[in-house]
Amino acid sequence: MHLAFLRDYHEALVIALARTRPTIERGTVAEITSLTPQAVSKVLTRLLDDGVIATAGVRRAALGKPAAVYRLVPESRWAIGAHVTRRALRLVLTDLAGTVHASATTALPADFTPDDLLGRLDSGVTAMIREHRLDDDGPRPLIGVGIGMVGPLDQATGTVRDAHRLRHWHDIPLAELAGQRLGRPVLVDKDVTAAVTAEAWRRDAGFRDAALIMVESGVGAGLWLNGAAHRGTHTNAGEFGHTVIQLDGPACACGRRGCLEAVHDRAADPAAAAAILGVGVVNLLQTLDLGHIVLAGADLLRHGEIYRQVVEDAVRTQVPRADWLTAEVTLTGLGTDVIAAGAAIQVLNLRYGLPDPVGLRLP
Ligand SMILES: [Zn+2]
Structure with a gap:
């Protein structure tokens, strides 16, 4: 258990560097992370096998051996994020780098009910999966679905407590209901927290x-x-x-x-x-x-x-x-996509980001 965590932590460190730099190489990663070059090599090999990074040529130094250069493969992982406002549902598709590839907005009825939202979420997510040929284990894996929602809400249980000015949203277990409807785990967070995560990821x-x-x-x-x-x-x-x-x-x-x-x-x-x-x-x-x-x-x-x-x-x-x-x-x-993109990035962050000391959890 401890070793598995350690491995994921090292992978998360390397992915975090690859996300924010055009290219990475073993020596500089070792220098920045204080991992040994051997440990970095192991992580790079695993990430190459998983398709998360790819080789991007070699850098020839004046002294010493040429160094292999790697880059992130943003299209290796995908996530869908939803932004629920009092008037509309916005969906976006992001890659591992947090870049938005597609978006779609559907109007929500005034004072919409949980059922109103779940129906539109289901059809919107299904359409996006089909249109962008996403799959669970194939070449374009969809890691999950996140929802950024108006609060107050309880992130740990995915329960909307009392969305301001929405009458039908009192103690609604949105993460659980959406998970059942979509047949996959769903992460729910406050709209503003999703949005700041999107900024930080980039x-x-x-x-x-x-x-x-x-x-x-x-x-x-x-x-x-x-x-x-x-x-x-x-x-x-x-x-x-x-x-x-x-x-x-x-x-x-x-x-x-x-x-x-x-x-x-x-x-x-x-x-x-x-x-x-x-x-x-x-x-x-x-x-x-x-x-x-x-x-x-x-x-x-x-x-x-x-x-x-x-x-x-x-x-x-x-x-x-x-x-x-x-x-x-x-x-x-990220303009008006920031909440939906953040909801998607939170799903990627949970799987590929550095461990969150506050403990973001899937209900
Ligand atoms: Zn007030």
Whole structure:
């Protein structure tokens, strides 16, 4: 058991390097990971056999023997991710590198039921499998299906507790129901946590403490702390929109007053809304000392550059000692696919990523 874990861990280390660099070779992998060259050779051989990496020629050095060069084979593994909003179901197909190859969006009826969603999920996933000739054990293996869902939800059991403003979603075991319907394991997580995982999968190890701020029918934050998704005690971390920023502020859907989301949604224009979001982001930086803020969500991306500039200004002018406590503010590179892509990448991450100390689990 211990040895099996160790082998997978070494494979995950090598895959993580191959994912974020054009090519890898034995010597540099050994140097970066502190594995012995012999251990690296074994891992490379196994990954070659599994088709996860391929040879990409040799590098001739001025001194010593030529070194074999390898690259990741992104098309060797596939995953499907679903993004459930209050209005629509978006499905994407990603490869092992996290690149989106296909997407499809289906409208959901107003105040949809679990059955409404499961029917559309089933037909959408089935169509994607057929169209892209995915299989379980053949040349184009589908590793699994992930769902990014509005919360609050319990990731560990895949149970949606009370999706905000969806009446029929009270204590619904979505992972179990979807797994039965699709006949394969399904991973469910909060939309924001899926999204921040997508960002992290595509960045290098420098992306260690970060938040993905989502504005899309609500405000939330996916947290990436110490190099892993942070879910919290009840796996419901990220209700950033329901932190109070104005004690006598407007009533919020959650029952409190003056939540960031309620104040933000009532702003006069995108710049004013972005300034309110900026206050929240500075609060988050003061609490967590993050290095990266990624802005995402369909509502935010409609005015993406305004939000990016205003939030960056807030970070530069409102964080005390901002000259030292710097944080990079960017827009997501995955656009409106980020949640669905993240849900797919979480499935790949569970199988091929580094072990997650928070313990992402298939129910
Ligand atoms: Zn609230």
